[in-house]
Amino acid sequence: MVTERRQFTALSRLLHWLMAPMVLSMLCIGVAMVVSVANYHRLVSIHRPLGISILFLVVIRYVNRRLNAPPPFPPTMSAQERRAATASEMMLYALLFALPVVGWGMLSAAGYPIVLYGSLHLPRSFRTA
Amino acid sequence: MSTDAKLGAEAQRAALSKIGTLARFAVIGAVLGVIIGSFAYIGGSLTGKDLRPVDFADEFERIAGVHSGFRRNHAKGVGVSGYFESNGAGARLSKAIVFQVGRVPVTGRFSLAGGQPYMADAANTIRGLGLKFSLPDGEQWRTAMNSIPVFMVNTPAAFYERLIASRPDPTTGKPDPTKMKAFLASHPETVRAMKIMSSHPPASGFANSTYSSLNAFFFVNMDGVSTPVRLQLVPLDAFEPAASTLPTKENKNYLFDALIVRLHRGPVQWHLILVVGQPGDPTNDATIPWPEGRERVDAGTLTLSDIESAETSVAQDINFDPLVLPAGIVPSDDPLLSARSAVYSQSFTRRAGETKEPSAEAGK
Numbered sequence: 053m054v055t056e057r058r059q060f061t062a063l064s065r066l067l068h069w070l071m072a073p074m075v076l077s078m079l080c081i082g083v084a085m086v087v088s089v090a091n092y093h094r095l096v097s098i099h100r101p102l103g104i105s106i107l108f109l110v111v112i113r114y115v116n117r118r119l120n121a122p123p124p125f126p127p128t129m130s131a132q133e134r135r136a137a138t139a140s141e142m143m144l145y146a147l148l149f150a151l152p153v154v155g156w157g158m159l160s161a162a163g164y165p166i167v168l169y170g171s172l173h174l175p176r177s178f179r180t181a
Numbered sequence: 182m183s184t185d186a187k188l189g190a191e192a193q194r195a196a197l198s199k200i201g202t203l204a205r206f207a208v209i210g211a212v213l214g215v216i217i218g219s220f221a222y223i224g225g226s227l228t229g230k231d232l233r234p235v236d237f238a239d240e241f242e243r244i245a246g247v248h249s250g251f252r253r254n255h256a257k258g259v260g261v262s263g264y265f266e267s268n269g270a271g272a273r274l275s276k277a278i279v280f281q282v283g284r285v286p287v288t289g290r291f292s293l294a295g296g297q298p299y300m301a302d303a304a305n306t307i308r309g310l311g312l313k314f315s316l317p318d319g320e321q322w323r324t325a326m327n328s329i330p331v332f333m334v335n336t337p338a339a340f341y342e343r344l345i346a347s348r349p350d351p352t353t354g355k356p357d358p359t360k361m362k363a364f365l366a367s368h369p370e371t372v373r374a375m376k377i378m379s380s381h382p383p384a385s386g387f388a389n390s391t392y393s394s395l396n397a398f399f400f401v402n403m404d405g406v407s408t409p410v411r412l413q414l415v416p417l418d419a420f421e422p423a424a425s426t427l428p429t430k431e432n433k434n435y436l437f438d439a440l441i442v443r444l445h446r447g448p449v450q451w452h453l454i455l456v457v458g459q460p461g462d463p464t465n466d467a468t469i470p471w472p473e474g475r476e477r478v479d480a481g482t483l484t485l486s487d488i489e490s491a492e493t494s495v496a497q498d499i500n501f502d503p504l505v506l507p508a509g510i511v512p513s514d515d516p517l518l519s520a521r522s523a524v525y526s527q528s529f530t531r532r533a534g535e536t537k538e539p540s541a542e543a544g545k
Contacts, residue, residue: 083223087233089337090516092523093504162529163499165321171508173319 061120067113071106075148078102100155101168107152114145153177232341234527237520240344241528245296250537253528255309255325257300258292259437260489260496263448265314271455271480274408275400277509278316280480288313289485290496291387291440294327301433304383304423308436310392310414311501312483323505325521326392326414330381331374332467337520339368374468382422387440388449389418396503396521397464397513400455409458409513411471414451414483418443441488448486452479464513500529 060068078099085095125134159166160176167173225231241253248256264284271280279285293300294307308328315321334340346364347356365372384390394412401407432438443449457476463469489496504512504522512518 080219080223083220087223087225087231087235089232089234089237089520089523091519092234092526093512093519096522162533164502165319165505167320171318171320175319 058123060122061116063116064120064122067109067116071109071113071148074102074106074109078106097167100159100166103152103155104168104174106148107156110145110148110152113148117145232338234520234523237337237341237344237524238527238531240341240348241296244344244348248296248298249535250532251296251298252292252532253296253524255292255294255311256296256298257437258290258309258311258496259440260494261289261291261444261485262487262489262495263287263289263483263485265453265481265483267481268479270478271400271453272402274402274410274455274457274478275509276403277322277400277507278318278320279314279322279507280509285317286315287483287485288315288496288499290494290499290501291437293436302436304385304425304436308383308387308390308392310387310390311496311499313496313499313501313505314507316507320507321505322507322510323499323501323503324394324412325501325503325525326394326412328383328390328392329378329395330391330393331377331470332395332517333371333374333378334368334517335370335466335468336516339371340517340520342368343371370466370468377470384416385421385423385439386443387436388443389416389420391415391420392451394503395467396515396518397458397462397467398506399464399511399513401509401511407511409462409464411456411458413454413456413477415454417450417452417482444486444488448484450485451483453481453483454478455480465515467515467517498533500525502526 081095081099081102085092085099088095125137129137156166156174156177160178163176165173166176225233238253245253245256252258263286265279265287266284267280267282269280269282271277272282274280290309290311292309292311293302294309300306309325310327311323311325313321313323334343343364346360348360349355350357392414397409397411399407400410455478456471457478458464458471459475462471462475502522502525504518506512
């Protein structure tokens with residue numbers, strides 16, 4: 053008999069606690085940079101590499117999710133709650149992937165160089181004109 | 182799942198109801214409240230005092246009207262292309278590849294200050310030259326330079342106040358002179374800057390104008406040494422003062438038409454001069470000129486040869502954000518730089534989502 057996993061794997065937990073502050077910071081920076089004149093450039097300079105790091109980590113996270121299934125739902129959860137939990141997890145993955153890709157796409161469409169740090173750049177995800 | 186386990190689960194669920202459930206909802210609600218509250222706070226909807234990039238763009242629209250698809254400032258312009266040939270002299274100040282000996286392609290745009298794409302050219306309107314240097318490693322250097330030696334204001338707030346003061350009065354259609362007077366009374370730095378500007382009368386055209394970065398940057402070389410630098414483009418075409426005659430209806434594009442004629446005759450060139458600041462030279466105040474006699478490094482020659490049609494011009498879609506910089510150039514502490522970046526981005530976002538009106542650029 054296989055004993056059911058009671059806990060998330062160490063890698064899953066590491067990814068979770070690494071990404072949680074990154075995503076929360078990203079949201080705050082995003083809200084702040086569109087209204088800030090004085091700190092716009094400083095915030096954008098953090099926003100871009102942070103977004104790409106999240107994209108990079110979500111790919112690892114997705115692979116890890118497929119390899120290491122999470123522990124089963126607690127028995128106290130109703131079927132409806134389980135569906136809601138599964139759906140929100142899927143939505144979170146979709147958004148964690150889609151938002152950085154949209155940002156990368158916006159910079160590409162506008163023809164901006166996609167600066168990560170110093171002269172380290174990402175290629176344009178597509179070209180217009 | 183066994184029946185026992187199911188029963189156990191049911192029992193736990195029952196135990197959670199009443200106070201337990203309420204307490205949990207309260208905690209979840211508090212967390213949500215803190216998150217929504219901090220977003221509202223950061224987004225300024227609770228403080229709401231600081232100027233936002235949209236305020237600047239809105240004010241440009243209030244003054245000049247909304248011209249679909251055009252920049253909110255420097256709306257009238259024409260795209261050009263060419264190259265920058267570096268002589269290597271700038272490499273001791275900056276490690277940026279653009280200053281190593283060699284040639285990089287450049288896309289540019291000549292423009293007139295103001296939000297009206299259909300206005301008549303006038304000698305006293307500030308001329309702009311936006312440039313995008315495309316470096317071989319994918320880096321870019323963008324700059325938006327102007328045909329004035331210093332800028333009128335030294336803070337984003339003063340820029341905004343000056344915009345408000347120049348807003349046309351709804352009854353007369355002209356700015357209220359008392360408002361500008363009041364602005365100048367509280368901004369002696371603007372009065373001083375305007376004096377310097379008036380001692381540099383405009384040249385006869387775009388091609389023989391000197392353009393300045395106005396803001397300072399720090400150039401960082403291979404050894405990590407950082408030097409304050411202001412940029413100037415000094416034309417090879419000889420300076421001729423602008424004619425004092427006012428444009429007529431027939432030649433409302435006379436500056437752009439003259440540029441087209443000049444470019445048909447051959448490429449137009451400028452020396453890219455790096456003005457090297459000394460300790461104590463202000464890097465955060467664009468209204469103050471640096472003392473005479475500062476070292477001027479001629480880093481190479483900018484050659485602009487091809488004028489682009491307004492419809493197909495690549496320059497139309499470029500945001501000449503002065504903070505798109507290659508490694509080796511970093512922003513100074515000038516507060517105008519971040520503001521320009523933020524407001525240009527707002528202008529770019531607005532026009533990118535609009536259908537462009539029929540072209541107003543020269544050559545039409």
